[in-house]
Amino acid sequence: MARWQGIGMPATQLDLRGLAAEQPPSRRHVASVVDDAEEVRVLGPVPALAAVLARLWRRDRLPAVPVAWEPADDAASRGLARALGVGSGAERELPLVRDDHGGVLLWHGRVTAFGAPRRPLARRLGSQAYNDDQRVANGPVTRIDVRPDWTAVDRISVAVVTLPLRPVRRTTGRALQVASAPAQVTRDGVPFDREVTKWTWYGDDRVRWLLRP
Structure with missing residues (x-):
């Protein structure tokens, strides 16, 4: 965990670049980083970003906690990054696809x-x-x-x-x-x-x- 200076207040960085493209992060680790963050920057594949958004939703902290994402270099991450326009444009409020088992869906x-x-x-x-x-x-x-x-x-x-x-x-x-x-x-x-x-x-x-x- 580290602090990253983004737009406005410093952001808490969650570095999950060591995850495989189809590997979920530890829920305990995500919670320990995200629960007290005022802004989060996620580094890693799509499941890393999904886990952060799911945790923020469970804590009723969306959209109060902005999220930035540095995608991994796998096909799903590249595809989602293009779809979201990561790294370009202005700050945006986006919809969220959820399921009835407490998860979120971002790509497939x-x-x-x-x-x-x-x-x-x-x-x-x-x-x-x-x-x-x-x-x-x-x-x-x-x-x-x-x-x-x-x-x-x-x-x-x-x-x-x-x-x-x-x-x-x-x-x-x-x-x-x-x-x-x-x-x-x-x-x-x-x-x-x-x-x-x-x-x-x-x-x-x-x-x-x-x-x-």
Whole structure:
């Protein structure tokens, strides 16, 4: 932990550049740095930024605590940095996509059959899913992919793959609700720590976070 002189008051620096692109940081470590910070500068991959925003949300400190991000050099970090315009422009208040298990989603979420091999097309998942009032799945699917839409406010993009080589069903909306057989959820590359049979991602219109350029 270090102090970094940003815009206005000094910022607390959280250096998580040692994390792999799909490795979550220690919750205890994040809390020890973030809980008393007046401004945070995060160095590291997407899961590091997601962990900081989730902690600030749990402490009811969004958007009072501005966040700056120096992304890692992996594909997800580069993609998210481009989408957010990191390093350019002015300070901005941004929406937040949350889930009903206390996490946030910044770049990519996925739902697949629990216990499936790492090859995403190897098994199918019985599911029913709605993107707002649109039914996007009703039966076996290979996977459901979700991305925050950073060109809009409180909106996510959903892609449902039923079978390889079949057309992908794409929709947009504020929320995705999934009920399924035991499923594995992955948030920004990090697998959720247990199987689930229900999951919701949604753009929370009550929450905003402040990104420092």
